[in-house]
Amino acid sequence: xxIDVGGTSRAPTIHEVARRAGVSHQTVSRYLxxxxxxxxATTERVEKAIRELxxxxxxxxxxxxxxxxxxxxxxxxxQLDAMPTPTLAGAAKAAHAAGCFMEISVVDGTAxxxxxxxxxxxxxxxxxxxxxxxxxxxxxxxxxxxGTAALTVLDQYDDDLRGIGPLADASVMADIVRxxxxxxxxxxxxxxxxxxWASARARRRVxxxxxxxxxxxxxxxxxxxxxxxxGYAAVSDLDAASGVTAVVAANDYVAMGAMRAAHERGWRxxxxxxxxxxxxxxxxxxxxxxxSTVSVDRQGQGRQAMSRLIALVRDEAPPVxxxxxxxxxxxxSSGPVPPSGSAWRGDT
Numbered sequence: 001x002x003i004d005v006g007g008t009s010r011a012p013t014i015h016e017v018a019r020r021a022g023v024s025h026q027t028v029s030r031y032l033x034x035x036x037x038x039x040x041a042t043t044e045r046v047e048k049a050i051r052e053l054x055x056x057x058x059x060x061x062x063x064x065x066x067x068x069x070x071x072x073x074x075x076x077x078x079q080l081d082a083m084p085t086p087t088l089a090g091a092a093k094a095a096h097a098a099g100c101f102m103e104i105s106v107v108d109g110t111a112x113x114x115x116x117x118x119x120x121x122x123x124x125x126x127x128x129x130x131x132x133x134x135x136x137x138x139x140x141x142x143x144x145x146x147g148t149a150a151l152t153v154l155d156q157y158d159d160d161l162r163g164i165g166p167l168a169d170a171s172v173m174a175d176i177v178r179x180x181x182x183x184x185x186x187x188x189x190x191x192x193x194x195x196x197w198a199s200a201r202a203r204r205r206v207x208x209x210x211x212x213x214x215x216x217x218x219x220x221x222x223x224x225x226x227x228x229x230x231g232y233a234a235v236s237d238l239d240a241a242s243g244v245t246a247v248v249a250a251n252d253y254v255a256m257g258a259m260r261a262a263h264e265r266g267w268r269x270x271x272x273x274x275x276x277x278x279x280x281x282x283x284x285x286x287x288x289x290x291x292s293t294v295s296v297d298r299q300g301q302g303r304q305a306m307s308r309l310i311a312l313v314r315d316e317a318p319p320v321x322x323x324x325x326x327x328x329x330x331x332x333s334s335g336p337v338p339p340s341g342s343a344w345r346g347d348t
Contacts, residue, residue: 012053021049071101072309073121075132078108079161084133087156090302091131098310100128111137111159122149129309133157143312150312154305163199167301170202172294175328176248176276177210184337185246185274186216191223191234191258193250200250203278207248219244226250228257235261235273245273245337252277252284252293259287259333270335280329289332296326 014032018025022045031038031046038046049055072095074088088104095102105121107114115136121127129150132139134157144150156165177188190207193200204221211218219242223230231247231254238244249255255277259269267273269289276292277284284291307319 012055014055017046017049017053017055020053021045069126069128070099071103071127072129072131072306072313073127074102074104075114075118075121075130075134075136076104076106077114077134077157077159077161078106079159084157084161084163084298084302086298087133087302087305090299090304091306092302093299094303094306094310098307100310102306103127111135115139118151122151123147124149129313131305131309133305134159134161141308141312143315150309152305152309152312154301156301158198162197167296167298168197168199168202169326170199170206172326172328173203173206173248174210176292176294177207177214177216179328179330180246180248180274180276180334181214181216183274183335186337187219187243188216188246188248189219189234189238189242189244190221191231191247191249191254192221193226193254194224203250217243223250223254226253228253228260230254231257231259232261234258235267236265240265246334247273247275249275249277252279252281252291255291255293255333256284256287259289259291269333272338274334274337276334285331287333292331292334293329294326295329 014028015025018028021028021042023042027038027042028046028049031043074091076083092102105117107117111134114132114134115138118130118132118136118139121130125147127149128144129152131152131154133154135155136151136153139151140153142148142151156163156167158164180188188207188211190204192204195201195204208218208221210216222234222237231249234254235247235258247255247258249258255275259275262269262273262275269275274292278294278296280293280295284293304319304322310316311318
C-alpha cells in the first residue's frame with residue numbers, strides 16, 4: 001500500500017513498519033539485514049507489517065550500509081530481435097537461486113561501447129556483478145574488489161547476438177551423417193543456414209567433410225536461412241529422381257518446412273525421406289512424425305555463466321559442472337533408407 005499525504009501517495013517508511021509491528025525501527029532494520037536471531041513472535045509481527053504496508057527497502061541506502069546490493073547486471077548488444085532468451089532464462093534462474101536480482105542492460109553501438117558501459121556499471125556501486133554475453137575489449141573475468149564489482153565475460157555471442165564459440169560447435173553434425181549412413185543412406189542434401197552465422201558455416205563445413213570422409217554422396221547444399229520457408233522451398237525444388245534419401249537441415253524450423261513440402265509431394269517421412277533438424281524445439285517433439293534433432297543446452301550456458309559470476313562476487317570456488325554438450329536425438333523423422341529400386345517417389 002502507499003501512504004496518502006495531502007492528495008499524493010508515498011512509499012511507507014521503516015518507522016511506519018516498526019510502529020505497526022510494535023517494535024523499534026532498529027529491530028526492523030536488523031531483520032531486513034538478516035541480523036537475527038529474533039523471537040518467532042517478533043518475526044511474525046514484522047513480516048505481517050511489511051506485507052500489509054507493502055514495504056520495499058531502499059536498496060541504495062541498504063547498499064551504502066552493507067556494501068551489498070544483491071543486483072547482478074547482464075550486458076547485451078542491442079539486437080532485440082535476436083534476444084537469446086534461453087541463455088537469459090538460465091542466468092536468471094541461477095541469480096534467483098542465489099538470492100540475487102538480475103537486470104538487463106542493452107547497449108547500442110560497438111563492442112567498445114559495451115566495454116565502456118561495463119566499466120560504468122562495475123564502478124557504480126549499484127551492482128555487485130556484471131555478466132556480458134559478448135566480448136568486451138580489454139576486459140576479462142575478475143573478482144569483486146575495492147570499489148569495483150565482479151565481471152564475467154561469456155563471449156559466446158557476437159555483436160549481432162549470433163552464437164559463436166561453443167554455441168557454434170557443429171561436431172554433432174558428424175554424428176548425424178554417420179547415424180543416417182548406418183541406416184543405409186548414401187545421398188544427402190544439406191539445407192544450410194545463413195552463411196554470415198558462424199554456426200551455419202560450421203554445420204555446413206562438418207557436413208561436407210563427413211560426407212566426403214565416409215565416401216557418401218552430397219546431393220547439394222541449398223538454402224541460406226533459418227525459417228521454415230527455406231526448407232519448404234528446398235524440398236519443393238528437389239528433383240524426384242535425385243536419389244537423395246536424407247535431408248539434413250540447419251535447424252528445426254528449416255526441417256519442419258522440409259517435412260511439409262515432402263508431405264505435399266506425397267513423400268512419406270521417414271519411409272521415403274529422412275529429415276533431421278537442430279535445436280530441439282518443443283514443436284519438433286510433437287510434430288508428426290516427431291523430429292530428429294540436436295539438443296543444445298543454452299539454458300545451461302547461461303546458468304553456468306551466472307554461477308561463475310556469483311562465485312566471483314562471493315569469493316567462492318567456480319562451478320565445476322559444465323553444461324551438457326550438444327546431443328543428437330533420433331526420433332521418428334529418420335529411418336532406414338528406402339528399398340533399392342522401389343518406385344518410392346512420385347509427385348501427386
